[in-house]
């Protein structure tokens with residue numbers, strides 16, 4: 201065996217051991233069961249709400265606008281915008297007693313995915329706009345992002 205391939209084998213072994221230490225479920229699915237997935241997606245949405253709500257307060261003038269704080273929240277939202285959606289596939293496929301997700305999600309998966317992508321895109325644009333520190337250019341991007349939340353909740357979340 202050449203030295204380089206010995207190194208490659210050694211590196212693979214390290215990666216395997218590290219991965220095993222963190223992977224509790226024995227399957228490829230990241231969630232142990234449906235409740236686990238529901239908890240995951242709801243927790244992600246509550247982090248989204250926390251950050252979005254703070255930005256909403258500044259956009260509406262209820263909280264004094266602070267460009268740095270707004271930018272931090274917008275940056276967090278950008279990253280969080282992907283997180284809940286892993287919790288809708290695999291074990292999270294379907295509705296549980298503790299979930300407000302509607303069955304229409306899985307009947308219209310393509311549309312639901314498009315709506316989640318529209319949200320990702322809007323959150324990215326909001327984060328970019330927030331770098332200007334100018335509320336006049338931030339406001340329309342904030343409103344556009346808010347619409348993507350609403351457009352998905354309308355058909356896919358119970359009130």
Ligand code: HEC
Pocket residue numbers: 238241242243245246248249252298299300301302312315316317319345346348349350352353356357
């Ligand atoms: C592509 C669809 C989609 C988008 C976009 C979306 N949501 Fe949701 N949201 C859902 C669904 C579905 C649920 C219900 C999840 C459940 O209970 O299983 C939910 C739940 C929530 C909850 C309740 C969480 C809890 O604790 O039960 C909040 C708060 C929330 N969303 C806020 C937002 C905000 C704010 C945005 C935009 C910034 C947003 N969502 C964008 C689909 C979406």
